[in-house]
Amino acid sequence: MTDHAHDLARVQEATERLLSAASALDNAALAEPSRLPGWTRGHVLAHIARNADALVNVLEGRPMYLSAEIRDADIERDAPRPLETHITDVRDSAARFDAAGAAQDDWDREVELRNGITDIAARLPFRRWAEIELHHVDLGAGQELEDVPAEFTERETEFLAQRFLGHADVPATRLSDGTRTWDTGRETDDPEITVTGTPADLLGWLAGRREGTALEVKGGELPALPPL
Structure with a gap:
């Protein structure tokens, strides 16, 4: 709540x-x-x-x-x-x-x-x-994104992942910071792409502040996200 x-x-x-x-x-x-x-x-x-x-x-x-x-x-x-x-x-x-x-x-x-x-x-x-x-x-x-409160980083990552969830132009993707996971893009039980990185790098990519070059991507290329 x-x-x-x-x-x-x-x-x-x-x-x-x-x-x-x-x-x-x-x-x-x-x-x-x-x-x-x-x-x-x-x-x-x-x-x-x-x-x-x-x-x-x-x-x-x-x-x-x-x-x-x-x-x-x-x-x-x-x-x-x-x-x-x-x-x-x-x-x-x-x-x-x-x-x-x-x-x-x-x-x-x-x-x-x-x-x-x-x-x-x-x-x-x-x-x-x-x-x-x-x-x-x-x-x-x-x-820097590494300096913002951890609570904010987690909640904003979840918010942005939800924002792109179900978006037809974003492949089904599972995000992970090594501890938590979020799903985004086209909805499916088995996301085809996995993106892993630090909390700051994940947030930076989702928020359009980083290109995502520091992220580890498996199952395909790093998805292109729509503008916020």
Whole structure:
């Protein structure tokens, strides 16, 4: 069962770690490329702030974004701002998300995210946690996938494996970190491909942050995954 209160606390902890790392940067560093193609570090911080406000919209019953074009334009608008403005925006938007979470009284209701994706409200805090942890890595400011909490790595690996489960374009694949296993791709009792690696390498491949060259693949080639 999803524990939204637990996940809200993890969001706060992850946000503080992100803010600490970002505060050590300077304006010149913000203008440098992040690990996301076409985005500077300023773009990453702008997205983190605007995502918090978007999830507030969802929690309060409004559309997550008015449109994809407005979402992208807001990030482009905010990306060039000075560091101090970014830090304040990330902190203030995080506080708005925390307040919206504290005000919820129906965590079992269905909510709609981008592109028609639906979920229950109780899973939104974990989705926010994922945004912060993965984009902290994308920032290129010291955090690697090996540094994120083990609980997050396991849960996000399971979430992404489930996301691709039943996808017609992904061959039936069993994932293993040497201790745990997950199935993804086309559903079958006997997956044709086995992919084994460290927790960080598995997560990096599933999340589109690593090419998967460090993974051991048996039964075929490493599957190409659809974009998230």
